Amino acid sequence: MSQNSSQEQWSEVITPKKSWFDLKLGELWQYRDLIILFVRRDFVATTKQTVLGPLWHFIPVVVSTLIFTIVFSGVAKIPTNNQPPFLFYLCGTTIWSFFASCLSGTANTFTSNANIFGKVYFPRLAIPFSIIISNLIRFGIQMMLFLVFYAFYIYQGKYSIVANKMLLLLPVFLLIMAFLGLGLGIIISSLTTKYRDLSNFVGFGVQLLMYATPVIYPSSILSPQFQFYMKFNPIAPIVEGFRHAFMGNGNFQLSQLLFSIVTTIVIFTIGLLLFRRVEKTFMDTV
Amino acid sequence: MANTVLKVENLWKQYRLGSIGGATLRDDLSIWWNKLLGKEASQLSAINTNDRANSSGDYVWALQDINFEIKQGEVLGVIGKNGAGKSTLLKILSKVTGPTRGSIKTKGRIASLLEVGTGFHPELTGRENVFLNGAILGMNKAEIRAKFDEIVDFSGVGSYIDTPVKRYSSGMYVRLAFGVAAHLEPEILIVDEVLAVGDAEFQEKAIGKMRDVSSGQGRTVLFVSHNMSMVKSLCEEAILLEHGCLKMKGGANKVVEKYLSMGIEQQGKRVWDNTADAPKIKDLLLVHSLSLQKQNQEIDTVFDVKEEINIAVQYEVFKQSFSFQVHFYIKNQNGVTVFVAMDNLHNPYTKEPTPVGRYTEICKIPKDFLNEGVYYVEILICTNPTGPNYVTYPDALSFSVTDDMSPTGVRGDWFREWPSSIIRTSFEWQIIRH
Missing domain, CATH: 3.40.50.300 (P-loop containing nucleotide triphosphate hydrolases)
Incomplete structure (x- = not known):
């Protein structure tokens, strides 16, 4: 073969150049089997050798909902929009914990997988995506628990609980939560490769964010001043909207949802670009 | 083709030396600032070869060109x-x-x-x-x-x-x-x-x-x-x-x-110009040089398994007092002594004291004897216990034995790698068919 070297077809060229817009999402698709296997590993590993097995997907939600019910409704007497407090908190906690676990699960992608990343190449995004999918499944399981209680309270008939057509927006809510959590998570994980300070912040940062979001209180009880600040929290309308969809009352405006969507797109894009830039050389600094 | x-x-490929911590943010900001002003990023100019022991500066080239x-x-x-x-x-x-x-x-x-x-x-x-x-x-x-x-x-x-x-x-x-x-x-x-x-x-x-x-x-x-x-x-x-x-x-x-x-900074010849460093027995004996030679007396450090290895020592005796016996300890990479060669012509217990003069002694390690590997030579010269006893110099020389895999010698026509063993010598085989 007398091929001229300049005309040779290389299937891949590795250079130090870091392009901002080379996202290689197609490659992620090629590795979809790997993502599925990571999800599987997640589930198998958390339930193996436990007595309660899959019940562990419910226990944290139920326990924290019970505590919220006792503390915030029983002791602090925070109103819950005339809805059963337990169901109110369960509803908020279910959607919130989906967001929180997406965020904190992906926030340490680089540091906690450094030993695998240091030995073999695969699209690094496979890990955060698999975490999102795991959490989506876990959310589905927790939703079933919620629906059981939901049905129970409706059957009881003591409260006026009406589901409404906003249920159709449910997929949008989930997508926003997933991509917002993922976006923030990969931004943090990209920055923690150099600055570990952030990873210390994530744990209580998520906690603080929960209090800034109407999870354990309806935003309607806030003073107008706080309601104004709440408009800048892109998660607030999702939690409110989610509750509104099932319970039939709450504070939800479409303009707020649009704000959330735009914020999510911006944050996720920044996260993706940052992640792509860091993943090439993070092994040198992690 | x-x-x-x-x-x-x-x-x-460049790596940053030292810890990556508090200072990184400042560095990053200054690099970023320089870039903004259109200056060449300064970190690439600090060139150090990848020599772990003597490198200074914050960056090191792990790979060069x-x-x-x-x-x-x-x-x-x-x-x-x-x-x-x-x-x-x-x-x-x-x-x-x-x-x-x-x-x-x-x-x-x-x-x-x-x-x-x-x-x-x-x-x-x-x-x-x-x-x-x-x-x-x-x-x-x-x-x-x-x-x-x-x-x-x-x-x-x-x-x-x-x-x-x-x-x-x-x-x-x-x-x-x-x-x-x-x-x-x-x-x-x-x-x-x-x-x-x-x-x-x-x-x-x-x-x-x-x-x-x-x-x-x-x-x-x-x-x-x-x-x-x-x-x-x-x-x-x-x-x-x-x-x-x-x-x-x-x-x-x-x-x-x-x-x-x-690889191991092998030394095929060692000459002591400075008598202070040289192995010696005070006033009686001084070693001048040690070397490894091929059969044609060429000094080398790499020997084929099928080659003879000559270890030569040159020393001077100043006073006829004892019979000085030379020992060569051959050690492998793990420090295991493979064998000791003694010059029995100078047995310190039975032989007459060595006369004054300059001597060269050569010990021949036969071909087809050592297996592939790296070896170190330690020299020891001793007298009988009534004298100053002995002087030793560890790791004075080192050499490697290699195998070009040609189908001769002990290998015969065995074409795979030789099993790991310290020596590789030929044995007589008898085959009887019943």
């Missing part, structure tokens, strides 16, 4: 001392980290085995781990399923396949992990010393598999190892790295020989 499937051009290419079906060995840049090169080739300058062009899928069992999860069963590990290494489910039985057969895990791998013996674990890796089917395979695992029988199997992959299936393999005989038996071509630079490329045998001769 085979075509080039991997081409490395002007590859440089590496150029080479591999043709399809070729097995290329990469050798070099610890810290020469081998692992860095592999990491860049396998896309674990990026280069600082230069480029790598490839044709076809690359799979790298920098470790066996990457991503194995102890709680998952063998079966689940095979799928997970295979996927991490770049196979899809269908490919793994097609190879699954072969992998289980190869690793000999058998009925344990549905048991969590945390219950496996370490041997089973490694065999299963290697089994997955060995059944990858990439166009280019990058292997770091993963073969140095498992028992002898499994290693044999692993090497056989490697050979099949390269010769039978026409795949290109890049193989990094410290095991020189393995490099020679597996690779036709090799490259040698030193302090991050490409020191030599060429035929595997030549490159290995070069490596062995430089």
Whole structure:
């Protein structure tokens, strides 16, 4: 073969150049089997050798909902929009914990997988995506628990609980939560490769964010001043909207949802670009 | 003509020395600020070669201007001392980290085995781990399923396949992990010393598999190892790295020989000009020089297994007082004394005192005696116990014994690598047919 070297077809060229817009999402698709296997590993590993097995997907939600019910409704007497407090908190906690676990699960992608990343190449995004999918499944399981209680309270008939057509927006809510959590998570994980300070912040940062979001209180009880600040929290309308969809009352405006969507797109894009830039050389600094 | 499937051009890689912590933010801001002002980023100008012991400054070049290419079906060995840049090169080739300058062009899928069992999860069963590990290494489910039985057969895990791998013996674990890796089917395979695992029988199997992959299936393999005989038996071509630079490329045998001769700063001759340092017995004896010679008296440090090795010592006796006996201790790389050669013509108990004068004594180590490896020579000169006793000088010389694999000598027409043993000598065999 007398091929001229300049005309040779290389299937891949590795250079130090870091392009901002080379996202290689197609490659992620090629590795979809790997993502599925990571999800599987997640589930198998958390339930193996436990007595309660899959019940562990419910226990944290139920326990924290019970505590919220006792503390915030029983002791602090925070109103819950005339809805059963337990169901109110369960509803908020279910959607919130989906967001929180997406965020904190992906926030340490680089540091906690450094030993695998240091030995073999695969699209690094496979890990955060698999975490999102795991959490989506876990959310589905927790939703079933919620629906059981939901049905129970409706059957009881003591409260006026009406589901409404906003249920159709449910997929949008989930997508926003997933991509917002993922976006923030990969931004943090990209920055923690150099600055570990952030990873210390994530744990209580998520906690603080929960209090800034109407999870354990309806935003309607806030003073107008706080309601104004709440408009800048892109998660607030999702939690409110989610509750509104099932319970039939709450504070939800479409303009707020649009704000959330735009914020999510911006944050996720920044996260993706940052992640792509860091993943090439993070092994040198992690 | 085979075509080039991997081409490395002007590859440089820089690492930052010291801890990466509080100061990084300030550095990053200043680099970013300089960039904004259009100045050249300052960190690339601080050039240090990859010499661990004497480097100053914050940055170090782990690789400098590496150029080479591999043709399809070729097995290329990469050798070099610890810290020469081998692992860095592999990491860049396998896309674990990026280069600082230069480029790598490839044709076809690359799979790298920098470790066996990457991503194995102890709680998952063998079966689940095979799928997970295979996927991490770049196979899809269908490919793994097609190879699954072969992998289980190869690793000999058998009925344990549905048991969590945390219950496996370490041997089973490694065999299963290697089994997955060995059944990858990439166009280019990058292997770091993963073969140095498992028992002898499994290693044999692993090497056989490697050979099949390269010769039978026409795949290109890049193989990094410290095991020189393995490099020679597996690779036709090799490259040698030193302090991050490409020191030599060429035929595997030549490159290995070069490596062995430089690797351990071998010394074929030692002359003591300064009498203060020289081994001596006060007022009675002084050693002038020590050397290793080929049969033609040429000084060298690399000897073929089929060559005779002459160890020569030159000393001077100032006073006829004792019979001075020379001992050579030959030690291998692990510090094990392989043998001791004594000059019985000067037995200090039975022989007359050595007359005044300058002497050269030569000890001949026969050909077909030492196996491949690196050896050190310690000299000891003693008198009988009524005298000053002895003087010794450890690691005075070192040399390596190599095997060019030509079908002569003890090897005969055995064409595989010689089993690891300290000596390799010929024995008389009697064969009786009944």
